[in-house]
Amino acid sequence: MLKNRIKYPEPIEKAIAEIEKLLTVEYKLSKRSVALLLLQKDEALLSEIAKKEPHYQEILKVIDETQKQFKEPLSFVIASARQEFALKVEKEALKEKGTEKASITEFLHRLTVNPITGIPIMFLILYFGIYKFVGVFGAGTLVDLIETYFENNINPVVNQVTAQVIPWKVLQDLIANDYGIITLGIRYAVAIVLPVVTLYFLMFSILEDSGYLPRLSLLIDRAFKVIGLSGRAVIPMVLGFGCDTMATMVTRTLETNRERIIATLLLALAIPCSAQLGVILGLLSNNPEALLIWAGVMILVFLLIGYLSSQLLPGKRAGFYMEIPPLRIPKLKNILTKTYVRMKWYFIEILPLFILASVLIWIGKLTGLFDLIIKGLEPVMLWLGLPPQAAQVFLFGFFRRDYGAAGMFDLYQNGILAGKQLVVAAVTLTLFIPCIAQFSMMLKERGTKVTLAITAFILPFAFFVGYLLNLLLTVLGVNF
Template sequence: MTALSMDERWSLADAIAGRTVRTGVFRRTLSDALGDLTISPLTGIPVAFAVLYAFWSIFSSFAGDLVTDGFMVKLFDAHWLPWLQSVWPDPQSILYFLFVGDPAAENCFEAFGVLTSGLFVSIGVVLPAVFIFYLTMTVLEDSGYLPRLAVLADTLLHRIGLHGYAVVPMILGLGCNVPAITATRILETDKQRFMMMTLIAIFIPCGAQLGIMLAVIPESVGLVILTLLVGFALFGFIFNRLLPGENPEILIDVPPYRRPMFENVSRKMKIRTMGFLREAIPFVLLGVLLVNVLYLLGVIGWLSSALAPVFVLWFGVPPETVGPLLAAFLRKDLAVAQLSTIPMTAYQMFASVILVSIYFPCVATFVMLLKEGWKFLGGAMLALMTVVFLYGGLIHLAGMLLGVA
């Protein structure tokens, strides 16, 4: 058998293709048109802003206005709190302080007991926020929109050493930092993974924290998020210049749009919501109990006095912020809730929420960083401490220059 020449090989390939491949007329569908519109920068960027705005509107309206303010506040403040205060014996006892809180409190936020603030924060505020976040995220994920958002974000994220895929852990971090840290494994290099994990732990508030922010500082939530995003971009740019390593180009498969299947959505919602109930609620209740015990032992008062110069002069916040910062290690949503009970100006409240956000990651995120290795954890902690002092001081300086601090 003689070997075929190159021309004969191509002729044979054409003959085989002619017998096996059938061609037809391409008919453009609505899905094709939407796919092109949402991936082209000229039309895709406005669509992305519209989607994110709708996402935020649904999140805040459902979690904040409809469920928390419309139902949970009335349930807990008008029924649960008065009932606990009436049936619990001896309002002057230590157990009353730990589990019910302040006897003079008129709402669960101010009471700060395990069975008052602890349950209200986790069930009345955080659970509705996390539920609607996971629902909208699952719909965007199953419809095929997230890969298109990654393509649109690629150019911007490349300027800080990441690529479009990084938008996936960023958005997941808005629900919970734990799966977001795990999702950084889709990035190719150790440099990108370290940058993304560190930036998520510092600058991306979880859905639970956002839910509490909507309840205690609804007028400042947008400014807080903008400040955190500016810090994300600023320190991402700095990390990219300081850390060695490569920044490979994005290679992503963009699937066609499809209708989300109810079975898949409900299954994901069940897994994610049950995971939140198992992981978050025990930490919230434990955090309230721990902070109250530290108050009784005088630890919070001692730390507030010792750290007052740093908090007041460098960060521009009251020394009482020490308590929420300790609680933030367990749950940052709990810490923001506790901030609302401290008398302070609007600027101090804004600066305190920022400080809680960029402060040490919650214990669940800390464990996930530890699972990635001591090198990642040690580097992330060093970067975090540096960012806290630099960015916290910079925000205070900006407040003084603007005359609001």
């Protein structure tokens, strides 16, 4: 027998030998390995041999007979045998001499996971890292700077040049003026979205590389249990604050289909992506109360819908099992490369979309379709207590979440949106339909049926919550 081969308990070795004899087809794995996987009831392999092997029934019998000799499931028996072997090797090859350093990271680890210290730490990070750095500095100071520059120096020049070079008003509008490719599409991308998202990605990379995020998962695991998700689901949720599209893809790391559906729904509904979050933070950062109301509504919706969907969807709850990596001091080079790569990927992805949106709006305006949709949306806006101009923001939101948010920013700066309207618009827009990219990812990961069901729920729900919030704020006489 090979030296490096694990010797399993006698009954299992016997079963392996018997199954090996019964297997007739060639597999991509060794027969021993196939036999072991069958004993562990590997579903893919079981269905494969059901089709291929003439002695299928006999193999099943061997598995059953073997199982009868153990109290624990065979997969457990096999795993323990392996673990024993592995630990033996480790013991022989590993020497340990304890050092100070280990206890410091251990201490920090405890601080971040213990709810008493962990929750304040979480809020500190959210406040300084996200709110102050991304919201106030990025979406406030930086955006102002670049926006002003655009409006004073670039837009007038572009408008003037196109007016002189292109004689037709229709074509002028495609490039310049209110909805032009340069004056709207590129301005939104460069002036509003770029600074915010860069800072957010930077912050996110630091948190990611330090190893803080998995500890955050551990910390919020309990809250997640309530809504029927395991702590594992924190990964896509946290990533969702970066980009919901990416996060929707990551939901495939969840164990059950049920969890994947709940997570996809929550991502589409209540988790704003970085660009959107940044713009909304910038928008509301002048009104801490407004920001609190927005955050409160989001958390409430998240918990409520999570809870309800976990009650309604059949299936069992999943357990939490996650590797906790060590806390590390992030490497500057890795962080900068990562931020740069994400930035580049993001910018390459959004710029054509922003330009496309400008073109579509141009076509829409030309054919009157745009005005028709806006006219249709206007009553809804009034219903929410919003100015009719807000209709176009929602229309933009279809293209991309951040595009809508950026449009809102624009309205705010022009003094069209004010006071409680801002909160209502922010809440509705956050809940509102996911962007095109996320939508197509949902189709890819969850299939048409689930995606359409989710969308059919989100659309009216978003407006309903907006309506309710407006009503509540009016009745309570809250304004900012």
